[in-house]
Amino acid sequence: MKVAVSGFKGRMGHEVVKTILKEEGLELIAVLDHKPKEKNICEIAEFSTVDVPVYSDLATMLEESKPDCVVDFTTPKVGYNNTKTIIEHGVRAVVGTTGFQAEQIAELRKMAEAKKIGAVIAPNFAVGAVLMMQFAQKAAKYFPNVEIIELHHDNKLDAPSGTAVKTAEMMAEVRDYVKQGAEEEVELIEGARGGEFEGMRIHSVRLPGLVAHQEVIFGAEGQGLTLRHDSYDRVSFMSGVALAVRKTKELETLIYGLENILD
């Protein structure tokens, strides 16, 4: 499969390039970033033996290099438009960029189905994180009192994380609505109780040194349950990305969430 990587100079994109280069059956044919100074990836010391053109415009890359699939790890601001452009060109998409609204995903799914194009958008490509979300959904049925604390590096642009939102959405499907905290509670400092999603509270921590971490804390009479997942290194996302790239070949729709393509 001919694969192009969008956002290749970013923290995730760089890891994706290394993965595509070593995965059997996947061929890196083009890379894209915002105003890159390189014309070919071989100008980067680490990739000096690799001959792959660098693009600064997505449509040009799609038209000239004709990839089978584009992996996009860019920024929440451009993720939606990039995915739209990729699908409009009849190319399969694997998108790890976060910040999508539910309506945007629904619209992109319609486009993918109309074009019979496979696409996967996942806010978290780490299998352990997906398991954490599934365990959280199972627990939320019995423990409706729950708060999420997500912790990320301090260059992250969106809050809360896509993983936290997805976890809350999955719990909301099975959880009896409960508004966390005392009815008369007052925030002495604005935001102290975090963001609210269907009565659940989500807290975002941003610190240097962190990668991607999340705790889902359940409380009930006389007992507590805490689920925690840690991505210590971005390599934790790569087996999920490679799986999604291969999976797009079998799909004629857009799948949201790695859990929906795991066997």
Ligand SMILES: NC(=O)c1ccc[n+]([C@@H]2O[C@H](COP(=O)([O-])OP(=O)(O)OC[C@H]3O[C@@H](n4cnc5c(N)ncnc54)[C@H](O)[C@@H]3O)[C@@H](O)[C@H]2O)c1
């Ligand atoms: N799904 C997952 O498993 C997962 C894991 C970690 C991070 N993320 C998300 O992935 C995204 C990227 O994260 P990161 O840490 O690599 O960010 P980053 O800032 O290190 O990298 C983003 C890259 O995208 C490039 N870019 C910006 N606009 C572009 C455009 N229009 N076209 C092409 N490239 C463009 C930037 O120049 C940069 O190189 C974020 O949304 C982040 O939340 C997802």
